[in-house]
Amino acid sequence: xxxxxxxxxxxxxxxxxxxxxxxxxxxxxxxxxxxxxxxxxxxxxxxxxxxxxxxxxxxxxxxxxxxxxxxxxxxxxxxxxxxxxxxxxxxxxxxxxxxxxxxxxxxxxxxxxxxxxxxxxxxxxxxxxxxxxxxxxxxxxxxxxxxxxxxxxxxxxxxxxxxxxxxxxxxxxxxxxxxxxxxxxxxxxxxxxxxxxxxxxxxxxxxxxxxxxxxxxxxxxxxxxxxxxxxxxxxxxxxxxxxxxxxxxxxxxxxxxxxxxxxxxxxxxxxxxxxxxxxxxxxxxxxxxxxxxxxxxxxxxxxxxxxxxxxxxxxxxxxxxxxxxxxxxxxxxxxxxxxxxxxxxxxxxxxxxxxxxxxxxx
Amino acid sequence: xxxxxxxxxxxxxxxxxxxxxxxxxxxxxxxxxxxxxxxxxxxxxxxxxxxxxxxxxxxxxxxxxxxxxxxxxxxxxxxxxxxxxxxxxxxxxxxxxxxxxxxxxxxxxxxxxxxxxxxxxxxxxxxxxxxxxxxxxxxxxxxxxxxxxxxxxxxxxxxxxxxxxxxxxxxxxxxxxxxxxxxxxxxxxxxxxxxxxxxxxxxxxxxxxxxxxxxxxxxxxxxxxxxxxxxxxxxxxxxxxxxxxxxxxxxxxxxxxxxxxxxxxxxxxxxxxxxxxxxxxx
Numbered sequence: 001x002x003x004x005x006x007x008x009x010x011x012x013x014x015x016x017x018x019x020x021x022x023x024x025x026x027x028x029x030x031x032x033x034x035x036x037x038x039x040x041x042x043x044x045x046x047x048x049x050x051x052x053x054x055x056x057x058x059x060x061x062x063x064x065x066x067x068x069x070x071x072x073x074x075x076x077x078x079x080x081x082x083x084x085x086x087x088x089x090x091x092x093x094x095x096x097x098x099x100x101x102x103x104x105x106x107x108x109x110x111x112x113x114x115x116x117x118x119x120x121x122x123x124x125x126x127x128x129x130x131x132x133x134x135x136x137x138x139x140x141x142x143x144x145x146x147x148x149x150x151x152x153x154x155x156x157x158x159x160x161x162x163x164x165x166x167x168x169x170x171x172x173x174x175x176x177x178x179x180x181x182x183x184x185x186x187x188x189x190x191x192x193x194x195x196x197x198x199x200x201x202x203x204x205x206x207x208x209x210x211x212x213x214x215x216x217x218x219x220x221x222x223x224x225x226x227x228x229x230x231x232x233x234x235x236x237x238x239x240x241x242x243x244x245x246x247x248x249x250x251x252x253x254x255x256x257x258x259x260x261x262x263x264x265x266x267x268x269x270x271x272x273x274x275x276x277x278x279x280x281x282x283x284x285x286x287x288x289x290x291x292x293x294x295x296x297x298x299x300x301x302x303x304x305x306x307x308x309x310x311x312x313x314x315x316x317x318x319x320x321x322x323x324x325x326x327x328x329x330x331x332x333x334x335x336x337x338x339x340x341x342x343x344x345x346x347x348x349x350x351x352x353x354x355x356x357x358x359x360x361x362x
Numbered sequence: 363x364x365x366x367x368x369x370x371x372x373x374x375x376x377x378x379x380x381x382x383x384x385x386x387x388x389x390x391x392x393x394x395x396x397x398x399x400x401x402x403x404x405x406x407x408x409x410x411x412x413x414x415x416x417x418x419x420x421x422x423x424x425x426x427x428x429x430x431x432x433x434x435x436x437x438x439x440x441x442x443x444x445x446x447x448x449x450x451x452x453x454x455x456x457x458x459x460x461x462x463x464x465x466x467x468x469x470x471x472x473x474x475x476x477x478x479x480x481x482x483x484x485x486x487x488x489x490x491x492x493x494x495x496x497x498x499x500x501x502x503x504x505x506x507x508x509x510x511x512x513x514x515x516x517x518x519x520x521x522x523x524x525x526x527x528x529x530x531x532x533x534x535x536x537x538x539x540x541x542x543x544x545x546x547x548x549x550x551x552x553x554x555x556x557x558x559x560x561x562x563x564x565x566x567x568x569x570x571x572x573x574x575x576x577x578x579x580x581x582x583x584x585x586x587x588x589x590x591x592x593x594x595x596x597x598x599x600x601x602x603x604x605x606x607x608x609x610x611x612x613x614x615x616x617x618x619x620x621x622x623x624x625x626x627x628x629x630x631x632x633x634x635x636x637x638x639x640x641x642x643x644x
Contacts, residue, residue: 053538074544086535090557099553100543147543 002064002077002154002187003029004050010058011045011211019045021211022059027204030185032178034219036198037208038234044159046208047191051080051157064154074103079148080157083164085140087132087147093119094128097146111150118146121180138169145180156181158190162197174200195235199223207231229357232267238301238326240267240351253284263362264355270301270328272349275341282347288325290339300334302327304341389621396420396615403610415611423615436616439593442511443575444623446592449512450574451567458521458566459559463551465522466529467537477526484519488580496583506590511581515574521566528562529555564634572624593620 004027011020019042027033035043048054050061052073060067068076079100087096094115101111119125122142132140141161148156158177162170178201181188192198198205199219207214207222207230215227219235226232226240233239243266245254268284279285288304306323327343335341352361395403398413427435464470465477488495495514504510532555540550581592591599597620600613628635 051538051542053541073538073541078542080539080542082535082539084533084535086533086539088536088539088554090554099545103544103549147539 003027003062004033004064004155004187004189005062006046006050006059007062008059009046009049009056009061011042011049011054012057019211020049020057023208023213025204025206025213025216027187027189030187031203032181032188032190032201033204033206034190034192034198034202035206035208036192036195036234037214039193041208042211043191043193043208047157047159047189050155050189051078052076077154078157079151079153079155080159081141081144081148081161083160085132085144085164087140087143089132092129092131093124093135093143093146096132096143097150100147100151114150114152115146118149121149121183122146137165138173141165141173145177149180149184154187156186156188158188160192161190162192163194170197177201195237199235205235207234209234225360226267226351227360229265229267229353232351232353236269238270238328240269241325242267242353242357243306243325244355245352253279262354263352265353265357267351267353268345268349269351270326272345273325273327273329273343274345275302275327275329275335276344277342279344280346283344284347284350285342285344286325288327288341288343290335290337290341291324293334293337295332295334297332298330300329300332302329302334302341304343392614392617396611396618398611400609400611403614419611419615420619423612423619434588434591434596436593436596436619438589439591439596439616440619440623442508442590443592443594443620445508446511446577446581447571447574447623449508450515450577451570453512453516454518454521454570455563455566457516458518459525459556459563461522462525462529463555466526467547480519480522482519483517488515492579492583499584505584506587510584511577511590511592515577515580518570521570524562524566525559528559532558561634561637564631564637568627568631568635571627575620575624 006023006025009020009023010018012018023046025033035046037043045054049056050063052068052071056069060069062068063076063078088099091099097115097118098111101114115128116125119128122145124139124142124146127135127139127143132143135143141164144161161177162173165173174197177190190197190201192201202219204216205219205222206216209230214234215222215231222231223235226235229242233242245264245266266284277285286306288302288306290302290304292303294301294303304325304327306325325343353359354361391408394409394412396419397416398409399415399419402409402413423436424440425435425437427438461480465473465480499505499510499514502510504513536554537550540554545553576594577592578594578598581595582598585591585595593616597613597616600616601608601610
């Protein structure tokens with residue numbers, strides 16, 4: 001059980017490439033921290049630095065009150081679950097889990113107790129004698145987790161552990177990981193590029209982009225109050241609609257306060273739109289031509305273009321084509337393709353950002 | 363190439379049969395010759411069926427030896443060949459797996475240079491460096507010893523290359539998982555890399571055992587004592603006579619005996635050997 005603290009952590013590769021540009025955050029004892037971001041944002045590198053598999057160029061990483069910068073991975077009291085599981089192919093499931101304990105010179109009887117306990121928790125009891133290649137993907141994943149559990153480490157590190165599984169299994173394992181972590185209450189750091197995994201697993205969510213932290217906080221808080229346009233469009237699927245405030249159609253609808261503020265970009269989540277002609281006080285109304293409709297049963301996504309030719313905002317991930325707006329309405333009924341509709345959003349559902357997208361206004 | 367017409371099948375079988383005949387007929391002749399007495403073999407009319415001297419010929423070859431030529435029983439030569447072939451095969455595996463491990467897993471200055479130097483030795487087989495190698499072995503007083511037969515032949519770029527290619531297919535995460543599990547470089551090598559390399563080792567062993575067994579020039583140069591000669595040299599010696607008739611029946615029996623160990627190695631290790639070359643295990 002331990003806190004993990006990162007203080008101004010930096011990583012520069014030999015070629016001069018700066019992968020991590022100074023990161024600070026703290027994961028409290030027993031908390032589940034998720035690092036999320038697009039590929040290449042440095043989240044895996046950061047995790048591997050915590051594990052000790054990458055050297056630290058600057059700053060400090062502190063696990064349980066001890067700065068571990070110069071400590072070997074084996075002595076950091078961490079356990080890691082890899083994306084491709086990294087099970088030893090020639091060892092049985094039992095030996096895969098026991099290997100790390102044997103290397104630490106633990107008594108064989110104690111090893112047996114621990115492995116059997118882990119096997120019971122993970123329902124691997126019948127498979128202890130099998131080799132990894134005789135197991136399914138989900139079972140291998142569980143062995144990899146078992147290998148981490150038996151060590152009873154201070155910190156669990158997960159490097160995209162679910163991305164090799166199919167969609168259904170991924171959801172099941174996601175829930176299992178969460179339950180397991182709650183039960184063991186071991187501090188955990190989990191890396192993923194999947195915002196849904198991030199939202200559902202995290203106590204603390206760290207959104208990363210380009211080697212920097214964009215926002216840290218409780219997942220719902222981040223969803224409700226994204227700090228930058230990057231976070232706004234990365235967290236949430238489909239992404240938040242972002243549009244520049246320079247157009248007359250929008251400007252004329254907004255109150256004087258907002259017009260006077262530094263805001264340059266308006267963001268509205270797809271589910272905050274309602275198809276209606278009635279614009280409430282302080283709200284925003286947009287005229288759309290319906291281009292495409294996706295019905296998934298419980299809800300319907302309407303893709304429309306603004307009637308007045310308007311440029312969208314260049315936000316990076318999950319970016320919408322300029323001028324395109326997604327509206328999410330409950331149920332399976334919706335407008336027809338080609339129809340002209342009006343959508344409105346209430347005044348308290350508006351997200352305002354500075355023109356460069358780096359800061360939230362209000 | 364998946365056609366199955368009777369005519370093309372016939373052609374294919376005819377060519378294959380011809381090939382087998384070309385390879386197998388001399389072997390068959392050697393086998394037949396080793397079962398007749400000297401007079402029959404030298405007589406010029408080689409019978410096509412086995413004779414009655416089998417046991418006697420093989421007994422003489424193995425335990426007595428050619429009476430005037432090689433002077434050594436074949437049993438002794440077999441032991442010499444066996445020791446040097448095993449020594450060469452195991453030595454090559456030992457050296458090349460370690461050098462490949464160093465080249466693939468360790469970051470040290472001139473790593474690439476070291477690898478290319480090893481690679482270049484492909485161009486320098488014993489035949490090319492024979493004089494300096496002889497000089498070194500002679501100065502180290504290793505003439506007429508097993509060490510002299512084995513050591514100069516065990517440096518192997520092929521083995522290093524083969525292991526290097528295999529190691530590069532082993533996922534990095536396995537090394538990282540080992541590091542987190544508290545295994546140092548030696549433990550990782552012994553507990554993980556070596557068991558995974560078994561098939562590659564088997565493939566290399568088969569190739570190098572046969573390479574070692576078939577050595578001719580090097581043993582010919584450095585062994586002068588009869589008791590140190592290998593079987594391949596022994597066969598040759600049996601046929602070089604000044605004023606005697608060559609004992610062809612014994613030479614043929616020896617040749618047959620010389621063929622057996624490589625055949626046995628291939629047969630017993632075939633499964634591992636094939637797996638090692640196609641590398642499916644991982």
